[in-house]
Amino acid sequence: MAACLRCRRRLPLSPPAAPLEDDGLLSENLLRLPPQPSSLPRASAVCSRLLSDPAFRRRFRIHHRGSALLLGSFIHYPGITFQPAPDAPDRLPLEQFRLKLDDHYIALGCRHGLALFFLPIRLQVLVWDPLAGHQLRLAVPPDFEFQGAKGDISGAVLRAAGDVDHFRVVLVGCDGEQPRTALACVYSSETGVWGGCVSTPIPSEGLFIFRGEPAMLAGDRLHWSVTVAGSRGILKFDLDRQSLDLSLLPGDYYTPLSPEFTVVRAEGGRMGFLFLHRFIAELWSTKRNRDGVEIWTPGRSIELDKLLGLNSEKEPPQMIGYAEENNAVFFRAADADYMVHLESLQFNKLPKTTVGSYYHPFETVHTPVPSLRWRIKFWLCPLYNCNFGCHIPH
Template structure:
């Protein structure tokens, strides 16, 4: 964006210690969630104000006897309360049975809640894990992650019910080119990309009130995007839930943003071919470029 609405690049520059290994998990409500794999703790960072909060992950997630997989998570702020936040920390564990585990951290009390778990059906010999390259999407009062490996589907954490559940998507959908989205109507959905065709699916209740998947819009990407002359297939790189924008890339490093209602697209600067886009969305006052005052979030 143009000045004075441009966020200075130094505000979004994170400098980790050289010996530590980090993974960016999620961006939401003006906050960034980072997992320090070396120290086994989470960092909740507000790039606009510079505030940082370090939270040790629950012990169960690094108990090797439980055979837990890589930790994932999501951060959010409730309504207009910009002082406090919640973090949902999730992982899968496996032994004789597979299960998903979750804890909720409340910054207001600086404490974790109770352990929440749900069994995961094992459909193959492989162990199920939460997809690390697909951040959670917030839809209503629930967070959703993609599952991959032994049981492919969508993991749901419902704040209102304080519960976990696994939702299967249509069996003929190929998992590698799929991302969970919040549809224009505010429902759970996913975008499936196959070759140059993108299909939008939405989870809707039927006449009996039982939710099921319904195929919606189909988008011909080769007619929409300024693709490389080699016509490389587009790859899903990220999703901005607040603005319903998907980010697509190619093996040549091209990155595009596509607004799923208007189909307006933009070519973004090329980046590393392995990069995943974590959209940072926030509301702030216009004069953010100066160092006199910290930005006020609404």
């Protein structure tokens, strides 16, 4: 028997065979823990049983939906490295985010605690859960077996709200054949197979290129920034309808000399754009007019030189990443990289990366799985509803 260090109650070191009457109360207490690693409990054997329960983990994710923590970013080029975001004690060990592969691989994006990579040599995609240490390689569907200048591939990974057991991979691409079409196909971990492909015509015989940016999820649609024969557009995949659509940017914003842009979440969770012209970042969003037609409207402008204290006589910043759950854009300036939160305009100064690098933010609501060995500030006495924050020896 072990004793609680403050309340001196005697606690068993191994879990009882039968479920405890306090499991319901313990579940409610754990559910209210913040998602940061430093606030998660070091579970005793009883906590381990509860925290490993898929139903509880699903409830934990639903409870903290909308409060995803930015743990860091995979930085692509040259190679792929991981840059942790939070300061100690929330900083996670780098070893947990080192992907050991023999093949050259390309980061496609991260979402819901999963990361997606493309291995062009093997024509495979890799789904990786760094926190659980799980990996799954998938051969691309037969319609996506094209390489090099003849075609281009991108994709996204996501889970349903609160689902910690299953995920979907959406693969999109263009095969380079005539007539030009864009393709999409969905893999479900629930069925273990790829579904049928859907397509949409590309209204040009010029190059169709994914711009290296990960997809942005707004509502039930994924959005990719693409370039079509020098014009800029958005490829949209509707997850519910399983439909694909390509549209160009409004007005003069799709000319070859148009400013930089990235797809972002606008007010109300809708799709929006952030255009960058030198030091001015301009937010656009959509709304429906009186006839029910969706039109583009400009929003506020952000003067980055004033916000970040940049010298407007130097090279203007570039957009190099977007964190959709935190609604934050990454910029590379002359002196450093910056992460700017679009709603609050608060920003963080980051180490400067190599020219050509791109941020793939890794955001997740932590599921408190006891196998993760983090330094913990909060301790829980689970069996007797002790509220003193007791340390239970293992």
